[in-house]
Amino acid sequence: MTDTPLLEIRGLSKSFGPVQVLRDVDFTVHAGQVTALVGDNGAGKSTLVKCIGGIYSMDSGEYLFDGRPVSVHTPRDAAALGVEIVYQDLALCDNLDIVQNMFLGREIRRGLVLDDITMEQRAAETLASLSVRTVASVRQPVSSLSGGQRQTVAIAKAVLWNNRIVILDEPNAALGVAQTAQVLELVRRLADNGLAVVLISHNMNDVFAVADRIAALYLGQMAAEVRATDVTHSQVVELITTGRSGDLGLRRQGAAA
Amino acid sequence: MTDTPLLEIRGLSKSFGPVQVLRDVDFTVHAGQVTALVGDNGAGKSTLVKCIGGIYSMDSGEYLFDGRPVSVHTPRDAAALGVEIVYQDLALCDNLDIVQNMFLGREIRRGLVLDDITMEQRAAETLASLSVRTVASVRQPVSSLSGGQRQTVAIAKAVLWNNRIVILDEPNAALGVAQTAQVLELVRRLADNGLAVVLISHNMNDVFAVADRIAALYLGQMAAEVRATDVTHSQVVELITTGRSGDLGLRRQGAAA
Amino acid sequence: MSLTTLPSRETLEERRSAGFGAYARDYLARIRSGNMGALPAVLGLLALVVAFSVARPEFVTAGNLANLLHQGAAVTVIAMGLVFVLLLGEIDLSAGFASGVCASVLAVLLTNFGVPWYVAVLAALATGAAIGLIIGMLVAKLGIPSFVVTLAAFLAFQGAVLLLMKGGTIVAVDDPIIKKINFDGRLAPLPGWVLYGVTIAGMLALHLWKRYSRVRHGLAAEPRSVIALRVVTAAVLLGGAVWTLNLERSPNAAISQRGVPMIVLVVGVLLALCTFVLNRTAFGRHIYAVGGNREAARRAGIHVDAIRIAVFVICSTMAAVGGIVAASRDASVNPNTGGSNVLLYAMGAAVIGGTSLFGGKGRVLNAVLGGAVVAVIENGMGLMNYSPGTKYIVTGVVLLLAAGIDAVTRRRAARAGLR
Amino acid sequence: MSLTTLPSRETLEERRSAGFGAYARDYLARIRSGNMGALPAVLGLLALVVAFSVARPEFVTAGNLANLLHQGAAVTVIAMGLVFVLLLGEIDLSAGFASGVCASVLAVLLTNFGVPWYVAVLAALATGAAIGLIIGMLVAKLGIPSFVVTLAAFLAFQGAVLLLMKGGTIVAVDDPIIKKINFDGRLAPLPGWVLYGVTIAGMLALHLWKRYSRVRHGLAAEPRSVIALRVVTAAVLLGGAVWTLNLERSPNAAISQRGVPMIVLVVGVLLALCTFVLNRTAFGRHIYAVGGNREAARRAGIHVDAIRIAVFVICSTMAAVGGIVAASRDASVNPNTGGSNVLLYAMGAAVIGGTSLFGGKGRVLNAVLGGAVVAVIENGMGLMNYSPGTKYIVTGVVLLLAAGIDAVTRRRAARAGLR
Amino acid sequence: TNEVAGKGGHGRPRIGVILPDSKSSARWETADRKYLAAAFKAAGVDYEIQNAQNDKSAFTTLAEQMITQGVDVLMIVNLDSGTGKAVLDKAKNAGVATIDYDRLTLGGSARYYVSFDNTAVGTLQGQGLVDCLNAAKITKPVIAELNGAQTDNNSTLFKEGYDAVLAPHFASGAYVKGPDQWIEEWDNTRAGTTFEQMMTAQPGIGGVIAANDGVANAVINVLKKQGLNGRIPVTGQDATAQGLQNILNGDQCMTVYKDVRREAAAAAKLAIGLAKGETGVTDHKVHDPVGKRDVDSILLDPKAITRQNVKDVIDDGYVAADAVCTGEFAAKCAAAGIK
Numbered sequence A, B: 001m002t003d004t005p006l007l008e009i010r011g012l013s014k015s016f017g018p019v020q021v022l023r024d025v026d027f028t029v030h031a032g033q034v035t036a037l038v039g040d041n042g043a044g045k046s047t048l049v050k051c052i053g054g055i056y057s058m059d060s061g062e063y064l065f066d067g068r069p070v071s072v073h074t075p076r077d078a079a080a081l082g083v084e085i086v087y088q089d090l091a092l093c094d095n096l097d098i099v100q101n102m103f104l105g106r107e108i109r110r111g112l113v114l115d116d117i118t119m120e121q122r123a124a125e126t127l128a129s130l131s132v133r134t135v136a137s138v139r140q141p142v143s144s145l146s147g148g149q150r151q152t153v154a155i156a157k158a159v160l161w162n163n164r165i166v167i168l169d170e171p172n173a174a175l176g177v178a179q180t181a182q183v184l185e186l187v188r189r190l191a192d193n194g195l196a197v198v199l200i201s202h203n204m205n206d207v208f209a210v211a212d213r214i215a216a217l218y219l220g221q222m223a224a225e226v227r228a229t230d231v232t233h234s235q236v237v238e239l240i241t242t243g244r245s246g247d248l249g250l251r252r253q254g255a256a257a
Numbered sequence C, D: 001m002s003l004t005t006l007p008s009r010e011t012l013e014e015r016r017s018a019g020f021g022a023y024a025r026d027y028l029a030r031i032r033s034g035n036m037g038a039l040p041a042v043l044g045l046l047a048l049v050v051a052f053s054v055a056r057p058e059f060v061t062a063g064n065l066a067n068l069l070h071q072g073a074a075v076t077v078i079a080m081g082l083v084f085v086l087l088l089g090e091i092d093l094s095a096g097f098a099s100g101v102c103a104s105v106l107a108v109l110l111t112n113f114g115v116p117w118y119v120a121v122l123a124a125l126a127t128g129a130a131i132g133l134i135i136g137m138l139v140a141k142l143g144i145p146s147f148v149v150t151l152a153a154f155l156a157f158q159g160a161v162l163l164l165m166k167g168g169t170i171v172a173v174d175d176p177i178i179k180k181i182n183f184d185g186r187l188a189p190l191p192g193w194v195l196y197g198v199t200i201a202g203m204l205a206l207h208l209w210k211r212y213s214r215v216r217h218g219l220a221a222e223p224r225s226v227i228a229l230r231v232v233t234a235a236v237l238l239g240g241a242v243w244t245l246n247l248e249r250s251p252n253a254a255i256s257q258r259g260v261p262m263i264v265l266v267v268g269v270l271l272a273l274c275t276f277v278l279n280r281t282a283f284g285r286h287i288y289a290v291g292g293n294r295e296a297a298r299r300a301g302i303h304v305d306a307i308r309i310a311v312f313v314i315c316s317t318m319a320a321v322g323g324i325v326a327a328s329r330d331a332s333v334n335p336n337t338g339g340s341n342v343l344l345y346a347m348g349a350a351v352i353g354g355t356s357l358f359g360g361k362g363r364v365l366n367a368v369l370g371g372a373v374v375a376v377i378e379n380g381m382g383l384m385n386y387s388p389g390t391k392y393i394v395t396g397v398v399l400l401l402a403a404g405i406d407a408v409t410r411r412r413a414a415r416a417g418l419r
Numbered sequence E: 001t002n003e004v005a006g007k008g009g010h011g012r013p014r015i016g017v018i019l020p021d022s023k024s025s026a027r028w029e030t031a032d033r034k035y036l037a038a039a040f041k042a043a044g045v046d047y048e049i050q051n052a053q054n055d056k057s058a059f060t061t062l063a064e065q066m067i068t069q070g071v072d073v074l075m076i077v078n079l080d081s082g083t084g085k086a087v088l089d090k091a092k093n094a095g096v097a098t099i100d101y102d103r104l105t106l107g108g109s110a111r112y113y114v115s116f117d118n119t120a121v122g123t124l125q126g127q128g129l130v131d132c133l134n135a136a137k138i139t140k141p142v143i144a145e146l147n148g149a150q151t152d153n154n155s156t157l158f159k160e161g162y163d164a165v166l167a168p169h170f171a172s173g174a175y176v177k178g179p180d181q182w183i184e185e186w187d188n189t190r191a192g193t194t195f196e197q198m199m200t201a202q203p204g205i206g207g208v209i210a211a212n213d214g215v216a217n218a219v220i221n222v223l224k225k226q227g228l229n230g231r232i233p234v235t236g237q238d239a240t241a242q243g244l245q246n247i248l249n250g251d252q253c254m255t256v257y258k259d260v261r262r263e264a265a266a267a268a269k270l271a272i273g274l275a276k277g278e279t280g281v282t283d284h285k286v287h288d289p290v291g292k293r294d295v296d297s298i299l300l301d302p303k304a305i306t307r308q309n310v311k312d313v314i315d316d317g318y319v320a321a322d323a324v325c326t327g328e329f330a331a332k333c334a335a336a337g338i339k
């Protein structure tokens, strides 16, 4: 664990028209750690992630990477920093097949020509490593995949690359038992290899299984960022549902704002 | 518990082009019970549900309702029988607002004119009852909702009506802790009111919390239909991942077919 | 199934009691976030009017205002019908010539067969409906893409008009009632004012009634001040128009030409009707649903095929109305009625007004505004003394500018918020 | 990041070693499930050819086959360009007149300024590219809907042609090289056969190479029998065409007109090039991605705006080629070149071929097939002695039937499977 | 001063002209506009000349606007009689004097009609074809007809003219009636395709009536491809530079020369007189079968042009010599006595 966080967001606010979704949010991510981001439905987790990924522009706030301020306005900017995100709404191209989706935007080529063979091989390997056994062919269009299969494709896509930060927005939502275990193991392995991993999940078992740190959003505000070993299940649930738990969490006047 | 099942599917097979997804599946649902449908990713759960809902046509098989054979070819046929389904891929109209989506196809009118006021009131009440506290307005288009909020809208839509069967395909996937509890409670209450409820989930805690019976699909075949009290967590997980567990599940030659 | 209502409904109803200030802030924020309704189209229109008025002072005379209304009516009516088809993400290339076919039916019946005007009008409308029914069936039941079906219809109707017109002659339409529609029908000044009063009063009553019932049921409602602002704006704009149109505009002292042209009434009634259908009936809601997500609509038990067929019927029937309006304006029908640029202009009017070609988004009011943009451009360009080549180019550029204002406003606004 | 490969890959690779029988079953199942590639378009085309041959035996003469190729070329080339724009869910209404503008540039430079042919051709292509660039920028950077931008361009280009043609005169194009393209250029019989041989051999080599490398890497590959079937079919069809075109077709004994028209080569090369770009390059893949889900493509780091601009550049440049082809065929350019029904026919060709107006779905080969359908209809109808009215109607009906065969086959097939 | 209020409000007489399009024929923009404008300018009247671009609705729009602006005389070339009639009626109601220029509006209310005699044009074309066939000694030729746009009343009149000439030859069996089609919008590309298909359907075509030079040029290009140009006579109309070149080449048998200057001058004179409150002087009466009335008319005679008298067109200044005698044509011009 180093001292400068790999990624630091300071004072992020974001509104959609009249609705303020994030208020003055601070969020830090450290290399080699799994940071769990939790919060109630509509707390603003996905919005925060989309701001980090350059999908949404920030209304105000600072974006520090490796301690240096950077400006991230498009997904390309984020990718250039080494930030890879699996969004909750997946965003796969339904008209493309699994291989094409997994390598989208980073196709392997030989000269001008796409190297479909290598891509197909690597896609099949990665999928298999995520315990997906029911995909008939990696040349199937993703529109014909089951919910969990789609989810797996999106996850596989994110881990194919050498990144510095991997953010997973509810990756286990649609996954089966074996696949979930596989993904959690993957998350742990990524962090152990020195990457920073952010995991968003509503499942406390999953969170406590892998997280080093837990950040809880409550109604668009950061209620607490704590070490996973310092809190219990029920404390985190309390943070999620009420924004505070004992001396952790938002001050009362803050919560009322 | 009555003797004739409310809904019975016999020998259902379904292929998509060269891929056979369901093979000779039998499935029964009883009034007043919660039937959990479990299975690995890509096992065919959603496909089975879509066949029941009239989204897909059945290649072969029988569809019995109240013991009588019926033919269900469109979602309207299913709705006419009193079957209401929350699909995994939700299928909301992004351009419509929450109220409009919730009452879609069953708008309340006064004469020719839509009764928007009544619909808005009822939508707000139902949402609130599902612990959704972060929706700014029920007049928001659903495209601006968070994943969990969308899920809740879809669930709310299904339970607004007087049905005989409610089928929920991974309803808790995107839901927060409180909302999950609320939905499980709702599922139990529906069954207690005499409805037949089918719950698809990958979360064994949820399954065991509410299910009376458990049906396990394995690679498109029905591995077992058992009472929840007769099996353990780990047995069900085994059924899901290997198709058999002890003397439960598929015969070996069946699994090899 | 009744569920217990939990207490925490504050957020849902936060804005229920908000006053004018809060509402205005809300509106500004919504504008900034790109959700601007008719504003950009109105801005584009305004810019055009100002530009033409500066270039040619004749542009802002009573006579020219009346001309403009007559000129733009047919395209606007067809555009209104197209909105229905576009809302479903379908297209109707045949709407222009469908209007021609219906106009031919009208003219041939009136002139060659001497039937009474109402029989001819009914026959024209029925022809339109039948055309729409056939197109709709081919699209919905056989699954042929609407682009192909209506391209085929586009060709076939051209031929049908030629046959109906016996190979290229023209048929005069001299029926006085038909000519009232868009040739010389006018409301006398007094009835014009009366109608104006009724319209404004009706608008006010509707708004207040809606507010009253929402408040009574404890739902968020517009503050009275907003309603007042809206009604007063409408009253001023409409009042100005009525006043201008009630001026004498005849260049010939022998004939008086005061009063609001009848066509304004026709378009107004159609606008109200279509808006009512789309916004206040289940049928209209289902159109938006099918256009937004066809599969979701199907799963919700909506008769998707029926809706698809219905919009084509509506579109072709509106095209028939457009054809009648055009026949009235020209006092005749010929093989080119509904041809040349009519279709593209009508589609353009709908799209400029903000209707999406992908379905699910659009309003009939915007088609009327888009129709006004197209009419203003055609009218204004007619006053400029350009050679044909230059005129085409300038028309294109002006259209682009008018649409560009719209796009750039929306975009600037959208930057602030979403994507 | 390398992940350990788990052992259970059977399902993924089940079909790797499948032979012809399994492949055929697979193909039939795929057909039954509605995934039929070019088959329905070919069926529609075949039905048309048979129908016209029965109605007019002249239809199947060598001379008429050559005419057909000359006549359909311009629309087909424009349709190929439109596929790129349609793949993105955009539309280009200006493609027809853009081809007119480029043809005018070519003609004016050649005839009035006497520049060499290659300079004129380059200038025409550059004009096309510039047009596309401007349209693309307006669409992608300002966010004006492409329907509106290209409608404005549609108008402006009409004017531009008039200005270039000095108000409506005809400009002759007499350059012998340009006329080779689509007027009188032919491959002599022997070179024709040589080229044929090279094409078929190349096709075979490509297929075998692909199979070889896939098998070498342990991936599922087509069985040899399927490759053989495909290559033999192509060889027979193309061979028949070459043989027919190598017959003497000149009505004038003094002039021989044997050989494959040069335009076949031009279209063939463009088809191969476009197919290569769409299927085998990252750029092509990104076009499909942006068309399928623009937001997903953006999140994958694709320069969405650049892609959007690029497709308009390609489309307009192809339109320029189409203009050159048209100018060559008419040996002249007039203000109507690229006008009247050219745009609609080109769009129709693309859409009949199965390209979706919603983006993400379509192939250039299908545009060629669709272009053939349109050309066959026009050609066949030209042999019938109908009055214009009847001709339009019959053309519409025939188009509908051709497209209907396609739609109904797909639908019947789709019933078995999805939705 | 604001001139919109009506006739009374301004001093200078004002004339409005609406031309039909710029694509069916180049004459409207290249000739008529020029000559009319010159005449009006010389007479010191205010004028406005607009082109409706073959758009019927634009046509009506333009007329309404001219009437609103208070023109004293409205001169139109109708796109079709229907819109023409509507416009003329509107003008009449507004007290504006009206002239049908070049095309008679059937059933209309124009006060005057100025034109070439269109049936006579057709007669010249028919006779020209007969002469060329005789000169080439072609026996029992199949005659193909490519008429103009069916929706253009003038096309019908042309056709009446040449059909009347050809009918006896068909009846006697000297000629064989071949394919006979209308060319929508006078579209040259379509004319080329149409003729190709005619050749396919009836390979023995020996003579072609092409309604104007553009259509003729398309036909000639098809013939060139077969090496048949010059062997099969083709007629034309309008004496365009292209047409004259085709005639010099021997590919086109004849064209019809309508001296637009004379037509424009006659119309302008009439209009200027009307605008100043005088009555017009006319020499003919043309019967309008629909309106069942005789219209006071000025009718001008068209002239057939063959290789022998191409010179006349150029000497008149109707077409510039350097537009025709480019490149290879210089020698042919010289041979035809053109400088």
Ligand SMILES: Nc1ncnc2c1ncn2[C@@H]1O[C@H](COP(=O)(O)OP(=O)(O)OP(=O)(O)O)[C@@H](O)[C@H]1O
Binding pocket: A016, A019, A021, A039, A040, A041, A042, A043, A044, A045, A046, A047, A048, A088, B134, B135, B136, B143, B144, B145, B146, B147, B148, B149, B174, B176, C418
């Ligand atoms: N485009 C938008 N326009 C308006 N409001 C939005 C938009 N996107 C999100 N919101 C609102 O912002 C809030 C936060 O949404 P977000 O998707 O970030 O929630 P979340 O924490 O990811 O929830 P979940 O656990 O359900 O995924 C929600 O109340 C949502 O309605």
Ligand SMILES: Nc1ncnc2c1ncn2[C@@H]1O[C@H](COP(=O)(O)OP(=O)(O)OP(=O)(O)O)[C@@H](O)[C@H]1O
Binding pocket: A134, A135, A136, A143, A144, A145, A146, A147, A148, A149, A174, A176, B016, B019, B021, B039, B040, B041, B042, B043, B044, B045, B046, B047, B048, B088, D418
């Ligand atoms: N339209 C389709 N075309 C082809 N294959 C399909 C189609 N739909 C589903 N499949 C395949 O059928 C299998 C079962 O899919 P289904 O969606 O029923 O799985 P599921 O049990 O719901 O899985 P999950 O838990 O991931 O939701 C999958 O392997 C999937 O790839």
Ligand SMILES: [Mg+2]
Binding pocket: A045, A046, A047, A088, A169, B146, B147, B148
């Ligand atoms: Mg979320």
Ligand SMILES: [Mg+2]
Binding pocket: A146, A147, A148, B045, B046, B047, B088, B169
């Ligand atoms: Mg599923």
